[in-house]
Amino acid sequence: MSGWTPQDENLSFQLVEVIRFFNQKGWSPATSTNYSLRTSIPNEIMISKSGVDKLYFSQEDLIKIDLEGKIAPDFQGPGIKSSAETEIHTWLYKKFPETNCVLHTHSTLGTALSMIFASEKKISFDGLEILKGLEGNTTHNLKEILPIVPNSQDMKDIIRDMEIHFKENPSIHGFLIAGHGLYTWGKDLFTTKRHIETYEFLFEVTQAMGK
Numbered sequence: 508m509s510g511w512t513p514q515d516e517n518l519s520f521q522l523v524e525v526i527r528f529f530n531q532k533g534w535s536p537a538t539s540t541n542y543s544l545r546t547s548i549p550n551e552i553m554i555s556k557s558g559v560d561k562l563y564f565s566q567e568d569l570i571k572i573d574l575e576g577k578i579a580p581d582f583q584g585p586g587i588k589s590s591a592e593t594e595i596h597t598w599l600y601k602k603f604p605e606t607n608c609v610l611h612t613h614s615t616l617g618t619a620l621s622m623i624f625a626s627e628k629k630i631s632f633d634g635l636e637i638l639k640g641l642e643g644n645t646t647h648n649l650k651e652i653l654p655i656v657p658n659s660q661d662m663k664d665i666i667r668d669m670e671i672h673f674k675e676n677p678s679i680h681g682f683l684i685a686g687h688g689l690y691t692w693g694k695d696l697f698t699t700k701r702h703i704e705t706y707e708f709l710f711e712v713t714q715a716m717g718k
């Protein structure tokens with residue numbers, strides 16, 4: 508495949524495997540969700556193309572953009588666009604220079620809980636061993652806040668609301684958009700995959716406990 512360095516070609520292969528795994532779990536129905544990684548080139552990321560069924564997602568469905576969301580010339584073509592939510596990815600990379608991966612899923616449980624807890628603007632988790640799956644947590648004995656912001660087709664609304672949550676809780680690892688889905692980020696692909704799995708497990712436990 509053209510357009511990537513050998514190192515980034517390898518990263519793109521790994522990202523595709525993670526995207527297909529999430530699809531098998533039922534976390535990316537109906538062409539929804541989006542995924543990105545920083546490449547080895549500064550200020551350049553690979554991001555999933557819009558409108559692709561994730562069951563069939565391949566390396567050809569990853570495109571190269573800069574941190575302003577502009578598609579690199581060798582990846583431009585008729586009908587090729589990145590997700591409408593690209594601005595959330597580029598905002599997170601600019602906000603957290605140590606972040607190298609952003610993953611976004613639309614699971615049934617995450618979506619349902621985001622509506623049930625929307626008026627509280629957050630879900631609090633504590634006392635669960637799985638919380639150590641979130642980077643930097645060394646004990647189950649802590650309170651992990653997952654903010655919930657209203658959905659909007661204008662990403663600037665979501666970013667503005669999340670900036671307020673970051674001021675209140677600088678150590679958060681992700682957030683829910685109400686009636687929509689989950690965003691999380693991390694230092695690399697496998698840390699961020701682990702964050703998605705941790706949150707999905709937390710959602711299942713919350714449901715199983717009847718909350």
Ligand SMILES: [Zn+2]
Nearest residue numbers: 540592687688
């Ligand atoms: Zn989405």
